[in-house]
Amino acid sequence: MENKTLYYEFVPAEGNVTKPDPEKTALLVVDMQNQFVKKDFGDARIAKEKGMWDSWKYFYGRLENTVIPNNKKLLDFFRKNKMEVTYGRIACYHKDGRDRSPVQRRPGWNNILLPVGTYAAEIIDELKPLKDEIVVEKTTDSVLYGSNYERILRNMGIECVVCTGVVTDQCVASTVRSLADAGFEVILPEDCCCAATKELHDAELTIMNQIYCSVTSVDETIEILERQLKNI
Template identity: 35%
Template sequence: MAADHLTTRDVPLDPAAAAILFIDVQNFSVRREGGEFKDVSDADIAGKYGYYFKRVHEVAIPNMQRLLEGFRKAGIEVLHTTIESLTRDGRDRSLDYKITGFNVPKGSWDGKVIDELEPLDDEIVFPKSSSSVFVSTHIDYILRNLGVKQLVLCGLLTDQCVESAIRDACDLNYLVTLVPDACGTYSQERHDFSLNAIKGYCRQVSTDALLKEIGQ
């Protein structure tokens, strides 16, 4: 792929130069008993977070499961990242995470990818302590070593960690594909605003269309 001469982002995936990254699909933020929600009342779960849990469990995760299966079958590199400190007390976290109160201790259940998307033994998982995986991990180094030029992104939250990764990946010269129906955030409005804000940074392709594109 002569990436330096491209004039469009609408480039079909080249399996030999592509990878998919699942962002923050972990017990901490997906499970009712996860660290992000364990102290939230049932009333708030049903009200304030009702849309989020419905979106994540009925739309985003099923589509991510399909993507995971399809990309594995196609032999395309599969990567994962989760919010997880490199220490138990989180002293290595970003200042923003410290102020927010986010700490997913090293090796904790909260930091594990959910069972529905469990990584294979040879799939790379990047623990991160910042919004963008490109800031607090060596993912750029790894992607270049793998020969990746096209990066597919999906996961949580659309308008936070996913959007941050998109912007950084573009600045680092990756062609980015976002799968909107395999992402989620706290409201449809936030999701839609994010998709509109980043449309100039990536192509946006549905799960069905992307699987068809890779022959799955």
């Protein structure tokens, strides 16, 4: 992604070249859950019932046509090359949600009640985790702050995280920022993510690029990793 912010206009293009070690790189799929992603369930059904479906057509169209297929492409690549695959998902432990963070109790779209074990909380079938892949539960936007995910990465010697999922300007952005602050290198394939509108998506990417992550495409991400795999 071309950087257009004033902060980095003086940085040469080669100054932002990412060269992750595939053996120390993990894929993190964020909140690709039935509640948020399915077109006939959860938030989509609520939008239809409230007569708001037209406002959400972009979001669900991008999920179906771009984000889900590209996440599947990345998953297949990571699994084929025996690279680490992880998931973060919103799921509270109490059925009444009293263990949720204040962020996930606010009125409106962010009032999220997804108890562990419910269908709504599960990762969509298209991206379903394999038995040996790590899934962490969180009751915050950031995967790091809401779970022991950082400790898991440290235990496995992970240094770089390829982050995908929904939504770009909330849980994905919070996760990317906290990963960067914790010292991890972060790659964000923008066509594996989605926000409610294209404007929100693009604005968040422009803000995060270079300082918090390297914004790429799915094909660029795979090309970067393939190049590094040849060096192993």
